[in-house]
Amino acid sequence: MRITAAGWFAAALAMAVSTGPVHAIAFARVDRNENGVISPEEVSRYMNGMNPVQIRKCDRNRDGLIEPDEFPCLASIYDLFYRDTKR
Numbered sequence: 301m302r303i304t305a306a307g308w309f310a311a312a313l314a315m316a317v318s319t320g321p322v323h324a325i326a327f328a329r330v331d332r333n334e335n336g337v338i339s340p341e342e343v344s345r346y347m348n349g350m351n352p353v354q355i356r357k358c359d360r361n362r363d364g365l366i367e368p369d370e371f372p373c374l375a376s377i378y379d380l381f382y383r384d385t386k387r
């Protein structure tokens with residue numbers, strides 16, 4: 301069975317609303333170069349529709365990158381505004 305990356309990610313985000321550890325899985329999906337942080341480039345490439353303003357909102361330590369502890373913020377914005385409405 302084939303699951304598209306987008307479908308997998310949407311499912312992971314849906315679960316992430318109620319379960320913390322799933323954030324780690326979703327984080328790993330977006331952190332493609334596996335350096336432990338998510339760059340704005342990775343966000344725009346793998347989280348469709350997200351823009352730098354939203355990244356800055358969640359970037360609490362203002363280093364321009366999304367660390368794992370900042371990711372739940374980004375994930376919830378993504379879920380609120382860019383969730384696939386075609387169910």
Ligand SMILES: [Ca+2]
Binds near residue numbers: 339
């Ligand atoms: Ca990265």
Ligand SMILES: [Ca+2]
Binds near residue numbers: 359361365
């Ligand atoms: Ca940061």
